[in-house]
Amino acid sequence: MLMVCATFVCMMTSVTSSAAERGRTIIYDGVVTEVVAPPAPLPAPNSADLWVTLSDLTRATRFEVKPKGVCRDELCFPISKARRSAFFITRSPVTWFNLSEFARLVRQPTAYDEKHRVWYFGPRAAVQNGYLASLEAPAFTLPDINGKMHSLADFRGKKVLLVTWASW
Amino acid sequence: MPGWQKLYSELKDKNFEIVSVAQDTGGVKDAGPWITAAKPEFTALIDTEHLVTRLYDMVNVPTAVWINEQGRIVRSNEVAYADNRYKGVHGIDATPYISGLRDWVANGERSPFALSALELKQRLTPQQPEHAQAAAEFALAEYLTHAGFGADAIPHYKEAQRLNPDSWNFKRQAWALSNAERDYGTSFQKEVQKLNGKPYYAPRKLPEVKQQ
Numbered sequence: 028m029l030m031v032c033a034t035f036v037c038m039m040t041s042v043t044s045s046a047a048e049r050g051r052t053i054i055y056d057g058v059v060t061e062v063v064a065p066p067a068p069l070p071a072p073n074s075a076d077l078w079v080t081l082s083d084l085t086r087a088t089r090f091e092v093k094p095k096g097v098c099r100d101e102l103c104f105p106i107s108k109a110r111r112s113a114f115f116i117t118r119s120p121v122t123w124f125n126l127s128e129f130a131r132l133v134r135q136p137t138a139y140d141e142k143h144r145v146w147y148f149g150p151r152a153a154v155q156n157g158y159l160a161s162l163e164a165p166a167f168t169l170p171d172i173n174g175k176m177h178s179l180a181d182f183r184g185k186k187v188l189l190v191t192w193a194s195w
Numbered sequence: 196m197p198g199w200q201k202l203y204s205e206l207k208d209k210n211f212e213i214v215s216v217a218q219d220t221g222g223v224k225d226a227g228p229w230i231t232a233a234k235p236e237f238t239a240l241i242d243t244e245h246l247v248t249r250l251y252d253m254v255n256v257p258t259a260v261w262i263n264e265q266g267r268i269v270r271s272n273e274v275a276y277a278d279n280r281y282k283g284v285h286g287i288d289a290t291p292y293i294s295g296l297r298d299w300v301a302n303g304e305r306s307p308f309a310l311s312a313l314e315l316k317q318r319l320t321p322q323q324p325e326h327a328q329a330a331a332e333f334a335l336a337e338y339l340t341h342a343g344f345g346a347d348a349i350p351h352y353k354e355a356q357r358l359n360p361d362s363w364n365f366k367r368q369a370w371a372l373s374n375a376e377r378d379y380g381t382s383f384q385k386e387v388q389k390l391n392g393k394p395y396y397a398p399r400k401l402p403e404v405k406q407q
Contacts, residue, residue: 054338057244136324136331138354140339142347147335149327155249156321162312164262165250169216169240172223172230177238179214183266186211186300190199190259190275191247193218193364194225195371 060087196233198277213237329358
């Protein structure tokens, strides 16, 4: 990849553009991370499936592969022996993890853009629908027009009318 | 916004806040002029990723939620206009809803407008898997828009619209970022005509209360 930069403008010229050499972008929990691609395509149920190294898995998602499963903090998703081959492939010396298969396991919606090699992972269904049991208003933190951040939780102790609108 | 400001002036000393959130992928550039013109004293936030739409499973604007002092929802997603200045356009009478809001601010959980947990659980349902998928496509499209690849975002906006055809947010935001006729073969006016008398906003279910 050849990068030509003028003062404010960068032009990227693809010299060789096999998929393996192009960058890959993951958006996970709203965080954008660049990850490496396998040197050659790996077999998967879906051609858009995303294989990542175990270190990229943790970098991009904070999930780690542990003996009891794929875990983040107290949360662990066990992967049965019978299904291991769907999640892990070793191309010595690197072990690759199928993050798209994991998304299907944990009921997480995904979207993929082939041209830009971007994979988006949305919230797990259990997270998205978590407020329905408690009826606790889902939390958010967003900026005002000056960029100052405000959280819904700042208004605890008051009645709040939360109202959306749009310029369009 | 001017309507909400008037209501806020009336109710702000009654332990009441308005949090308005612009669902605008274009951010300050698109939503900013409206906020600057209205000069709200209440909190006016800008949501370039339509996060509130996704978190609360909303499909249109304006949509409001009432949240009590403990942070719990007491009325869920409903169309909410502060007054009747645009009634001629959308036909929604703001009066019963705003009367209900005043009643809740005065009476809290005793207000007939504050819904019970049982009623809320009937109204709020788990997000359908297709709608979760639609939200993912929309989020990817927004990422591409923000990265400067507006044209490449269009197929993803279209997929979001196909998967959740009830979402006016997904339609209107995408059209606004583009030339709707050229890129989507439609327009807001055409889509409203297609409703053929069906309401643009889901009808509200307000209790029958004698206005005092």
